[in-house]
Amino acid sequence: MKVLVTDPIADAGLDRLREAGFDVVTAYDAEGDRLHEAVSDAVALIVRSGTEVDAELLDAAPDLVIVGRAGIGVDNIDIDAATDRGVIVANAPEGNVRAAAEHTVAMAFAAARSIPQAHVRLKDGEWAKSEFLGTELNGKTLGIVGLGRVGQEVAKKLGNIGMDLVAYDPYISETRADQLGAELSDLETVLDRADFCTVHTPLTPETANMLGEEQLQRLEGGYLVNCARGGIVDEEALAAAVADGTLKGAALDVFADEPLDPDSPLLDVDEVVVTPHLGASTEAAQENVATSTADQVVAALNEEPVINALNAPSVDRAAFPRIRPYIDLAETAGRIAVGLYDGRINEVEVEYAGDIAEEEVDLVTASALRGVFRPLESRVNTVNANQIAEERGIDVTESKTSQSDVFQSRVSVIVTDGDSEVRVCGTLFAGDDPRIVQIDGYRVDAIPHGHMLVARNHDKPGVIGLIGTVLGDHDINIAGMFNGRETIGGEALTVYSLDSEVPEDVVDDIESDERIIRAQYLDLNNEE
Numbered sequence: 001m002k003v004l005v006t007d008p009i010a011d012a013g014l015d016r017l018r019e020a021g022f023d024v025v026t027a028y029d030a031e032g033d034r035l036h037e038a039v040s041d042a043v044a045l046i047v048r049s050g051t052e053v054d055a056e057l058l059d060a061a062p063d064l065v066i067v068g069r070a071g072i073g074v075d076n077i078d079i080d081a082a083t084d085r086g087v088i089v090a091n092a093p094e095g096n097v098r099a100a101a102e103h104t105v106a107m108a109f110a111a112a113r114s115i116p117q118a119h120v121r122l123k124d125g126e127w128a129k130s131e132f133l134g135t136e137l138n139g140k141t142l143g144i145v146g147l148g149r150v151g152q153e154v155a156k157k158l159g160n161i162g163m164d165l166v167a168y169d170p171y172i173s174e175t176r177a178d179q180l181g182a183e184l185s186d187l188e189t190v191l192d193r194a195d196f197c198t199v200h201t202p203l204t205p206e207t208a209n210m211l212g213e214e215q216l217q218r219l220e221g222g223y224l225v226n227c228a229r230g231g232i233v234d235e236e237a238l239a240a241a242v243a244d245g246t247l248k249g250a251a252l253d254v255f256a257d258e259p260l261d262p263d264s265p266l267l268d269v270d271e272v273v274v275t276p277h278l279g280a281s282t283e284a285a286q287e288n289v290a291t292s293t294a295d296q297v298v299a300a301l302n303e304e305p306v307i308n309a310l311n312a313p314s315v316d317r318a319a320f321p322r323i324r325p326y327i328d329l330a331e332t333a334g335r336i337a338v339g340l341y342d343g344r345i346n347e348v349e350v351e352y353a354g355d356i357a358e359e360e361v362d363l364v365t366a367s368a369l370r371g372v373f374r375p376l377e378s379r380v381n382t383v384n385a386n387q388i389a390e391e392r393g394i395d396v397t398e399s400k401t402s403q404s405d406v407f408q409s410r411v412s413v414i415v416t417d418g419d420s421e422v423r424v425c426g427t428l429f430a431g432d433d434p435r436i437v438q439i440d441g442y443r444v445d446a447i448p449h450g451h452m453l454v455a456r457n458h459d460k461p462g463v464i465g466l467i468g469t470v471l472g473d474h475d476i477n478i479a480g481m482f483n484g485r486e487t488i489g490g491e492a493l494t495v496y497s498l499d500s501e502v503p504e505d506v507v508d509d510i511e512s513d514e515r516i517i518r519a520q521y522l523d524l525n526n527e528e
């Protein structure tokens, strides 16, 4: 199984993948056709910010299970396109936070004390002491745009240096801001009050060009630091604002287009300090993100929960062993339910009863949907199952009750068009042995794999014999059988577990007997 790595990551991550038995291939400079060729047989792709993972690249990778981002920002990955194709996207949201925050602090000081400019002059042999008069951070106001992980770390560090903190982040609580000693306000007020403004949002349609000419005017006399993403700040407007003295300076680690064009107007302005996207480039951060990403990839390829997945149902690692057997059970129940259902599905309901109702079941529900949609969609998995339901206008509901009848836990999948429905309930015997225990209210006991025949019949003598004979005549061996009925002489439902496939004409043969209401064959083998 090939893991393709297209941006440099620390050896510790590569080693971890190799130790887990994967074939690790690095292609750090691959582009275009070479990149498409390299990814064509990969089951996992690991990138940093240097690889654009778009729909075209995903289409070139039919076997891809996961894209791992060894870092935080995922603006270079088309997550919707990955979700459409059932590909997990996971990042490493913690490993480089300190590095990014330290770089931000360094950049703020670099700009405030003109360190790079003075350095260059001295290297050139010039003692330009009288030309540089800096600004202290202590006692000044820091405006923070985006008070997430990095923003909070910067708030702590620069708060300790003696800066007053004011922040704009519509998605953070007052309580959290209070704990950091930051005052929350709107963007305009933050810019009006700040002596230094530092940006720490992701690049999204909402944040693109959030700081343009008008906003930069509000920061008059101040400094702007951007170690988050290029494209949040309008680069031309910034170059102009620093050049004409509206701003005292700026420090940038990130750019709208990377590598930065040598002709960028930013490079013509002395008071603009630049670094080539180095925020995460420390030994510790790179080791952290590489190993964390390798762990996510290994988990995905072993069908274990991917803790930092951005587009798949999350599940707690400690709880995973408890829900794991239900994941398969729910999928099979979904497959059986849809296999027995004839109408148009408007709704899929997944009911949890007993102990399982205490667990986080998003992944189990997604797995039930995977079972339901498998006959309809070629590439359905727990990543895109919810989206497929939404696209098809199918409502998905989940219900939980701590009460369960005779079983400790029960998972039921119900498919319905609002009028008719098929309900399939499953449980686990002895903790991990899956059984289908009810179909449409009939109590059954079926081992849910292999070949299954479900017959509804009038409860009259000889039916079981008839089915046995027809199957026997076609050399189809019965491995197990369970007969459930409502009332004596009423309707009955019988489930047969069989050793081989039941051809359509054999099903027709069985159905032609007037005692049989309906016979349906289901192939529950697991190959795609």
Ligand SMILES: NC(=O)C1=CN([C@@H]2O[C@H](COP(=O)(O)OP(=O)(O)OC[C@H]3O[C@@H](n4cnc5c(N)ncnc54)[C@H](O)[C@@H]3O)[C@@H](O)[C@H]2O)C=CC1
Binding pocket: 072, 073, 074, 093, 096, 097, 100, 145, 146, 147, 148, 149, 150, 151, 168, 169, 170, 171, 172, 200, 201, 202, 203, 204, 206, 207, 227, 228, 229, 253, 254, 277, 278, 279, 280, 281
């Ligand atoms: N230069 C570098 O090498 C590095 C850059 N980064 C970048 O730093 C940025 C922040 O990373 P984290 O703090 O880990 O992300 P995060 O997701 O923890 O925090 C982002 C914060 O921005 C806020 N936000 C989102 N939209 C907003 C809007 N329209 N207005 C105001 N606030 C908004 C969110 O509520 C959140 O609190 C990301 O862009 C990331 O890619 C991160 C690490 C290294």
Ligand SMILES: O=C(O)C(=O)COP(=O)(O)O
Binding pocket: 048, 049, 050, 070, 071, 072, 073, 074, 096, 277, 278, 279, 280, 281
């Ligand atoms: O983690 C992030 O968001 C970063 O910007 C780091 O990017 P990089 O991995 O150094 O290309």
